[in-house]
Amino acid sequence: xxxxxxxxxxHLAVTILMCAFVSTDGVDMNDLLERASQLSDKLxxxxxxxxxxxxxxxxxxxxxxxxxSMCHTSSLQIPNDKDQALxxxxxxxxxxxxxxxxxxSDPLALLSTESTTLPHPERSNINSKTKELQDHxxxxxxxxxxxxxxxxxxxxxxxxxxFYNNNLGQDKIxxxxxxxxxxxxxxxxxxxxxxxxxxxxxxxxKMRPEMC
Amino acid sequence: MGIxxxxxxxxxxxxxxxxxxxxxxxxxxxxxxxxxxxxxEKETFTCWWEPGDDGGLPTTYALxxxxxxxxxxxxxxxxxxxxxxxxxxxxxxxxxxxxxNISVVAxxxxxxxxxxxxEVDVVYIVQPNTPESVMVSVxxxxxxxxxxxxxxxxxxxxxxxxxxTLVYQLRVKQAKDETWEEYDAGMQKYYNVFSLHSGKExxxxxxxxxxxxxxxxxxxxxYIQMPDYMPKERSMWIMVAVISAFLIxxxxxxxxxxxxxxxxxxxxxxxxxxxxxxxxxxxxxxKSEEMFNxxxxxGFPPTSTYEDLLVEYLEVYDDEKRELVLNEKNxxxxxxxxxxxxxxxxSGRGSCDSRTLLMEKCVDESGTEQELSxxxxxxxxxxxxxxxxxxxxxxxxxxxxxxxxxxxxSPQSHNFQQQHPGGLRASHHSVPEISCVSPQVxxxxxxxxxxEGFQFSKPGLYxxxxxxxxxxxxxxxxxxxxxxxxxxxxxxxxxxxVQTVNQxxxxxxxxxxxxxxxxxxxxxxxxxxxxxxxxxTSDNVLLLQRDLSVSQFVGDYCQDQIGQVDPCFLQQxxxxxxxxxxxxxxxxxxTLQEDMRLAGNGYVDTTMMMS
Numbered sequence: 158x159x160x161x162x163x164x165x166x167x168h169l170a171v172t173i174l175m176c177a178f179v180s181t182d183g184v185d186m187n188d189l190l191e192r193a194s195q196l197s198d199k200l201x202x203x204x205x206x207x208x209x210x211x212x213x214x215x216x217x218x219x220x221x222x223x224x225x226s227m228c229h230t231s232s233l234q235i236p237n238d239k240d241q242a243l244x245x246x247x248x249x250x251x252x253x254x255x256x257x258x259x260x261x262s263d264p265l266a267l268l269s270t271e272s273t274t275l276p277h278p279e280r281s282n283i284n285s286k287t288k289e290l291q292d293h294x295x296x297x298x299x300x301x302x303x304x305x306x307x308x309x310x311x312x313x314x315x316x317x318x319x320f321y322n323n324n325l326g327q328d329k330i331x332x333x334x335x336x337x338x339x340x341x342x343x344x345x346x347x348x349x350x351x352x353x354x355x356x357x358x359x360x361x362x363k364m365r366p367e368m369c
Numbered sequence: 370m371g372i373x374x375x376x377x378x379x380x381x382x383x384x385x386x387x388x389x390x391x392x393x394x395x396x397x398x399x400x401x402x403x404x405x406x407x408x409x410e411k412e413t414f415t416c417w418w419e420p421g422d423d424g425g426l427p428t429t430y431a432l433x434x435x436x437x438x439x440x441x442x443x444x445x446x447x448x449x450x451x452x453x454x455x456x457x458x459x460x461x462x463x464x465x466x467x468x469x470n471i472s473v474v475a476x477x478x479x480x481x482x483x484x485x486x487x488e489v490d491v492v493y494i495v496q497p498n499t500p501e502s503v504m505v506s507v508x509x510x511x512x513x514x515x516x517x518x519x520x521x522x523x524x525x526x527x528x529x530x531x532x533x534t535l536v537y538q539l540r541v542k543q544a545k546d547e548t549w550e551e552y553d554a555g556m557q558k559y560y561n562v563f564s565l566h567s568g569k570e571x572x573x574x575x576x577x578x579x580x581x582x583x584x585x586x587x588x589x590x591x592y593i594q595m596p597d598y599m600p601k602e603r604s605m606w607i608m609v610a611v612i613s614a615f616l617i618x619x620x621x622x623x624x625x626x627x628x629x630x631x632x633x634x635x636x637x638x639x640x641x642x643x644x645x646x647x648x649x650x651x652x653x654x655x656k657s658e659e660m661f662n663x664x665x666x667x668g669f670p671p672t673s674t675y676e677d678l679l680v681e682y683l684e685v686y687d688d689e690k691r692e693l694v695l696n697e698k699n700x701x702x703x704x705x706x707x708x709x710x711x712x713x714x715x716s717g718r719g720s721c722d723s724r725t726l727l728m729e730k731c732v733d734e735s736g737t738e739q740e741l742s743x744x745x746x747x748x749x750x751x752x753x754x755x756x757x758x759x760x761x762x763x764x765x766x767x768x769x770x771x772x773x774x775x776x777x778x779s780p781q782s783h784n785f786q787q788q789h790p791g792g793l794r795a796s797h798h799s800v801p802e803i804s805c806v807s808p809q810v811x812x813x814x815x816x817x818x819x820x821e822g823f824q825f826s827k828p829g830l831y832x833x834x835x836x837x838x839x840x841x842x843x844x845x846x847x848x849x850x851x852x853x854x855x856x857x858x859x860x861x862x863x864x865x866x867v868q869t870v871n872q873x874x875x876x877x878x879x880x881x882x883x884x885x886x887x888x889x890x891x892x893x894x895x896x897x898x899x900x901x902x903x904x905x906t907s908d909n910v911l912l913l914q915r916d917l918s919v920s921q922f923v924g925d926y927c928q929d930q931i932g933q934v935d936p937c938f939l940q941q942x943x944x945x946x947x948x949x950x951x952x953x954x955x956x957x958x959x960t961l962q963e964d965m966r967l968a969g970n971g972y973v974d975t976t977m978m979m980s
Contacts, residue, residue: 201581226438237464239412239532345466348492348581352532355580359531369531 190358196297197351204344228342260318396424397480401473410525415451418473426477432456437468495582498523505593516562534580544570567598
């Protein structure tokens with residue numbers, strides 16, 4: 158009896174400590190969100206510049222053939238306008254952002270591989286930027302995961318968006334076209350992520366009206 | 370009716386028109402063009418198109434759009450709100466993250482034309498409205514005035530929810546300038562602008578941009594006037610500058626007023642040569658003769674007979690005392706030495722000081738002087754007298770010597786003393802010299818028996834020159850000196866009278882019969898020639914030389930001249946007359962001339978002659 162009480166007390170103490178630790182970990186949520194929005198902003202800017210580099214020498218080929226609706230992440234249900242977006246709860250927004258981000262880890266790896274041998278005059282530039290894209294995505298994913306942990310268990314539900322292609326094509330034009338298409342899909346999705354995170358940021362920072 | 374059925378009736382009508390009216394000048398409209406689409410707040414958006422050629426007929430435009438992934442064609446819901454040739458998409462019609470395929474169709478009776486389709490994603494075409502309520506105010510702090518600009522976000526943009534994030538930018542320039550100064554204000558809605566010029570008018574404009582979108586238009590400029598401001602340091606510097614400028618002006622004015630005295634102080638005037646009687650005017654006139662005549666000073670050089678000058682003369686007579694003195698070399702030397710200490714102050718008066726041995730004052734003022742004077746032997750006589758009178762003349766021992774001028778002033782029997790250390794020395798030297806010279810002269814030149822010479826200082830010489838043959842004296846001295854004191858020798862002095870001094874500074878002397886009884890030997894010289902002034906030594910000794918054939922001269926042996934003196938001196942001791950002296954004497958004319966020195970200042974003093 159005494160041992161049980163002792164072990165119980167020990168467990169309790171540890172739990173309390175852990176809870177305390179968890180709740181009082183150094184980084185504030187606002188700061189986390191701030192950091193995340195900055196990252197997502199950077200991510201989208203990179204993708205935009207990459208698209209411009211790609212389009213500098215070749216007009217969008219197959220733009221009509223491949224629609225953004227054919228992106229592998231199009232199945233994800235996201236708010237289409239502001240009113241809808243503002244109605245979505247925070248954790249769901251976060252979950253959406255995380256799901257999108259997760260869906261792009263594989264395609265970005267493919268893009269990074271393909272960019273080294275891309276038949277394009279700006280290949281070196283594209284290559285470096287693609288690598289950077291990958292890094293930012295990974296760090297943002299880690300940050301969002303932490304954020305999700307802070308927010309609560311409900312934000313942990315993620316949608317799976319698989320990506321099945323393992324190469325961009327065989328011939329030069331296909332490769333370029335597919336590269337361009339993938340990049341456009343990513344650009345849009347990065348904008349989504351950025352938007353959602355900034356909404357989350359302002360929603361959380363009720364004490365700082367000057368920021369929002 | 371749907372969009373799809375819309376074009377068909379138009380098309381048939383258009384074709385009919387074309388067929389039915391071939392030459393009416395009308396045609397189908399030209400292709401319109403979608404200019405751009407913009408969304409100010411990421412909630413709505415507007416598209417504008419540019420109409421093409423209308424073909425001369427009233428043309429209508431219609432905008433049709435299609436969403437990606439759907440084939441449904443929609444027509445523009447609102448042609449009015451955004452103005453002409455525009456299509457406004459309201460919130461309900463706007464979907465984000467979806468591509469819109471938009472095209473415009475222009476149609477008239479003749480036909481229609483379709484524009485190029487445009488793919489639009491609303492999130493990429495965000496351009497907010499301009500910021501609002503721009504306020505500029507002037508504030509001040511320690512460093513001066515500055516501008517504070519405040520503004521508001523555009524009303525349409527919902528930044529509160531974070532739906533849209535805006536960053537601001539402002540620019541400032543002087544009203545008259547051309548280039549703007551841009552500042553990034555970030556997400557804040559105010560900004561402080563520093564380092565603006567006081568007293569100038571400035572313009573301020575603000576604009577904004579969404580995080581991923583286009584810059585808005587600039588706000589209308591706000592004009593602001595900066596106040597006049599004088600920083601404290603600048604005012605101080607201005608004060609300093611003003612005061613220093615004032616001081617400089619004052620200084621300059623003072624300098625200007627006192628120009629002359631300043632010039633005197635800084636650049637002392639260099640005395641120019643003044644030639645008495647020089648008249649510039651005459652020179653300018655070009656008559657050189659007149660000018661030169663003007664320079665001539667009447668009465669110069671003196672052409673009067675020299676008899677006036679040489680009225681008085683000394684009487685030199687032989688005396689036992691002198692013999693004693695002569696013999697007493699040591700005494701003489703001692704006296705000489707003692708008196709040699711006194712400095713020679715011959716200042717051009719040609720005083721018979723120093724080298725002159727003629728008129729040395731005897732120690733004994735009365736008789737000795739006379740004796741001295743009587744000697745008239747240049748320095749020798751004087752020295753002799755001094756030496757002789759040494760025991761009896763404390764003055765000599767004391768070295769009391771008076772300047773010649775005093776002597777000169779009262780000619781003849783008066784106490785004249787000369788101050789001539791050199792003379793004393795000379796006499797000192799000369800005494801032995803006399804003794805040495807004279808015998809030497811006699812001995813050496815005795816054969817020649819020609820030497821005659823006198824030393825006298827210039828004025829003294831002129832005035833009181835008592836000339837007498839050296840030979841006699843010398844001979845006597847010679848006779849006496851070697852034997853030192855025992856000899857009693859009557860110095861035979863020949864007295865000469867300076868008759869005249871011709872223009873060449875030649876003293877013409879004539880023998881004078883001594884009232885006291887000239888030495889018989891002297892008489893030998895009565896018919897002697899005049900002495901001629903050979904030269905004037907530096908010790909104010911007039912070197913006389915016998916005129917005519919006989920080259921007679923008196924060397925200033927006993928001057929300070931080492932060359933001449935030393936040998937004599939040495940030989941004195943030895944009681945042997947220097948052969949050098951002898952040599953000197955042997956070659957009187959040449960050597961002596963060489964060794965002669967000008968007496969005193971080296972020039973003939975005319976003052977005494979003229980006085």
